[in-house]
Amino acid sequence: xxxxxxxxxxxxxxxxxxxxxxxxxxxxxxxxxxxxxxxxxxxxxxxxxxxxxxxxxxxxxxxxxxxxxxxxxxxxxxxxxxxxxxxxxxxxxxxxxxxxxxxxxxxxxxxxxxxxxxxxxxxxxxxxxxxxxxxxxxxxxxxxxxxxxxxxxxxxxxxxxxxxxxxxxxxxxxxxxxxxxxxxxxxxxxxxxxxxxxxxxxxxxxxxxxxxxxxxxxxxxxxxxxxxxxxxxxxxxxxxxxxxxxxxxxxx
Amino acid sequence: xxxxxxxxxxxxxxxxxxxxxxxxxxxxxxxxxxxxxxxxxxxxxxxxxxxxxxxxxxxxxxxxxxxxxxxxxxxxxxxxxxxxxxxxxxxxxxxxxxxxxxxxxxxxxxxxxxxxxxxxxxxxxxxxxxxxxxxxxxxxxxxxxxxxxxxxxxxxxxxxxxxxxxxxxxxxxxxxxxxxxxxxxxxxxxxxxxxxxxxxxxxxxxxxxxxxxxxxxxxxxxxxxxxxxxxxxxxxxxxxxxxxxxxxxxxxxxxxxxxxxxxxxxxxxxxxxxxxxxxxxxxxxxxxxxxxxxxxxxxxxxxxxxxxxxxxxxxxxxxxxxxxxxxxxxxxxxxxxxxxxxxxxxxxxxxxxxxxxxxxxxxxxxxxxxxxxxxxxxxxxx
Ligand code: SF4
Ligand code: SF4
Ligand code: SF4
Numbered sequence: 020x021x022x023x024x025x026x027x028x029x030x031x032x033x034x035x036x037x038x039x040x041x042x043x044x045x046x047x048x049x050x051x052x053x054x055x056x057x058x059x060x061x062x063x064x065x066x067x068x069x070x071x072x073x074x075x076x077x078x079x080x081x082x083x084x085x086x087x088x089x090x091x092x093x094x095x096x097x098x099x100x101x102x103x104x105x106x107x108x109x110x111x112x113x114x115x116x117x118x119x120x121x122x123x124x125x126x127x128x129x130x131x132x133x134x135x136x137x138x139x140x141x142x143x144x145x146x147x148x149x150x151x152x153x154x155x156x157x158x159x160x161x162x163x164x165x166x167x168x169x170x171x172x173x174x175x176x177x178x179x180x181x182x183x184x185x186x187x188x189x190x191x192x193x194x195x196x197x198x199x200x201x202x203x204x205x206x207x208x209x210x211x212x213x214x215x216x217x218x219x220x221x222x223x224x225x226x227x228x229x230x231x232x233x234x235x236x237x238x239x240x241x242x243x244x245x246x247x248x249x250x251x252x253x254x255x256x257x258x259x260x261x262x263x264x265x266x267x268x269x270x271x
Numbered sequence: 272x273x274x275x276x277x278x279x280x281x282x283x284x285x286x287x288x289x290x291x292x293x294x295x296x297x298x299x300x301x302x303x304x305x306x307x308x309x310x311x312x313x314x315x316x317x318x319x320x321x322x323x324x325x326x327x328x329x330x331x332x333x334x335x336x337x338x339x340x341x342x343x344x345x346x347x348x349x350x351x352x353x354x355x356x357x358x359x360x361x362x363x364x365x366x367x368x369x370x371x372x373x374x375x376x377x378x379x380x381x382x383x384x385x386x387x388x389x390x391x392x393x394x395x396x397x398x399x400x401x402x403x404x405x406x407x408x409x410x411x412x413x414x415x416x417x418x419x420x421x422x423x424x425x426x427x428x429x430x431x432x433x434x435x436x437x438x439x440x441x442x443x444x445x446x447x448x449x450x451x452x453x454x455x456x457x458x459x460x461x462x463x464x465x466x467x468x469x470x471x472x473x474x475x476x477x478x479x480x481x482x483x484x485x486x487x488x489x490x491x492x493x494x495x496x497x498x499x500x501x502x503x504x505x506x507x508x509x510x511x512x513x514x515x516x517x518x519x520x521x522x523x524x525x526x527x528x529x530x531x532x533x534x535x536x537x538x539x540x541x542x543x544x545x546x547x548x549x550x551x552x553x554x555x556x557x558x559x560x561x562x563x564x565x566x567x568x569x570x571x572x573x574x575x576x577x578x579x580x581x582x583x584x585x586x587x588x589x590x591x592x593x594x595x596x597x598x599x600x601x602x603x604x605x606x607x608x609x610x611x612x613x614x615x616x617x618x619x620x621x622x623x624x625x626x627x628x629x630x631x632x633x634x635x636x637x638x639x640x641x642x643x644x645x646x647x648x649x650x651x652x653x
Binding site for chain 2: 055085088089090091092093109110111112113114115117118119121123125126127128129130131132133134215217218219223224226227228229230231234237238241242245246248249252253255256
């Protein structure tokens with residue numbers, strides 16, 4: 020499975036990845052834009068105690084994505100080779116995916132009559148043709164690497180081990196929400212990069228799954244209980260009626 | 272009297288005009304132009320009120336039909352028809368609201384063919400479709416009678432017991448699944464509202480809210496159509512309502528304690544205290560009418576009973592709006608645009624108008640009493 024490794028310490032903020040992404044996807048290049056329906060990735064700058072830090076954001080391509088699990092018609096899908104892809108032609112625009120994504124990634128064309136979702140596609144087509152993603156190809160410093168997830172995890176661990184004073188001892192995305200295909204290593208806390216901390220390590224779809232799995236037994240037992248209650252009360256009503264009739268002496 | 276009628280008529284017209292304008296904007300320029308929604312707050316008033324509350328308030332339908340046709344509580348029979356009518360109209364309005372809210376409503380049918388059973392939204396879609404059908408059949412005899420279609424009417428009536436059972440199960444799934452929608456947001460929803468028990472909480476509050484809605488609606492129609500209130504019936508409903516509110520509150524506090532968040536509710540001053548304050552407002556609205564409904568003096572007075580019903584409906588609405596708005600960080604700064612409000616008001620107005628129309632032309636409020644003394648289990652009414 021493919022993954023991207025983003026090494027925040029190496030990002031110089033040149034924006035080559037953004038430009039490459041726009042070109043590869045036929046999107047307009049805009050200075051200083053936020054993630055949006057036409058901006059699949061952004062480079063941001065944040066001032067920290069360790070100086071100015073540049074970093075990029077994009078869809079995390081979760082291993083068990085909340086967005087794909089909530090989509091009622093499967094317009095979002097996790098592909099076995101990594102990408103979480105979106106099929107606009109079947110999307111009904113319920114925006115449950117926007118609501119459910121823990122990283123606030125999917126963006127919606129709010130001002131369209133036939134609105135679509137915009138988010139990084141992990142250059143799914145390029146991967147299929149054996150190429151790396153456009154952003155990884157464009158990155159001049161190796162801050163974005165594209166490769167096998169296991170390989171990249173190894174690279175990340177090696178880099179952290181080689182310079183323990185520099186890196187935080189953590190690979191963001193290794194285990195968050197069950198793991199993601201985009202991995203970060205950094206010298207500043209991930210929180211300052213706007214990556215949510217304290218995410219559960221369990222995939223989010225599991226939270227819903229537990230409730231949904233109660234449904235079949237619930238339906239079964241509700242059916243049985245209802246039938247039983249109906250029979251009981253029906254019987255009771257009949258007995259009461261029969262008693263009334265005998266008491267009033269008349270039998271039909 | 273005259274002036275009051277004129278006032279309501281003009282108000283309704285003004286609402287409809289605003290609603291039509293908002294509709295045009297919504298469908299020609301998109302959701303962004305008509306609403307205050309954003310990527311941070313993708314669900315607003317139309318989901319939080321029209322769908323979550325609309326479905327919940329329709330819960331009177333399945334509660335009352337179950338009580339009458341499954342539990343044989345004959346006393347409740349006179350209110351079956353209005354309850355079913357309310358539920359049916361409620362569901363129709365929910366569907367209309369969904370068409371407003373979905374960005375690409377023409378793809379809605381795909382939920383029936385492209386299955387993703389892992390999605391709660393998928394479950395919701397099926398429940399809406401199936402239960403609306405059940406309600407339509409439950410309601411249809413009134414229409415058939417009016418048209419003189421004896422056979423059709425009898426056929427629909429003969430199926431009432433299995434229909435009621437199906438309605439109970441579908442409603443249970445639907446009410447609870449609206450809560451399950453939010454289970455995927457363990458990190459985004461405020462801990463005062465996020466709970467693995469959300470589906471159960473939604474179910475209990477829906478039953479209580481649905482019963483409150485029947486009380487409210489009986490009071491309203493008593494006024495509007497000059498009927499006497501079925502006080503002995505409604506008093507029973509108030510009692511049942513208290514039981515369900517009690518269970519709801521018990522579950523709510525037990526769950527807060529279990530998750531270690533009971534103290535979170537004490538954060539009522541200072542920064543970020545809005546959720547706690549809204550939590551207590553919600554609590555007060557639930558607890559006060561439930562406590563008062565314990566006293567038979569309150570239950571037996573038409574005005575007070577009506578007041579209890581209204582407050583409980585309010586509590587229910589606030590709970591759902593809190594889950595869908597206050598509990599989300601982005602929701603705390605969200606306020607619906609006037610066009611969102613206009614569409615919602617328009618739908619409510621249309622619902623009320625449809626109810627009036629049905630009462631005027633169909634036997635919503637008559638029938639059952641006439642033959643109550645005979646063998647009730649053989650004569651099945653819808
Ligand atoms: S980051 Fe969000 S949009 Fe991307 S795969 Fe994960 S849940 Fe889906
Ligand atoms: S907005 Fe579209 S892609 Fe997102 S959950 Fe709804 S149907 Fe699926
Ligand atoms: S993987 Fe492709 S779509 Fe995603 S940010 Fe990189 S270039 Fe853009």
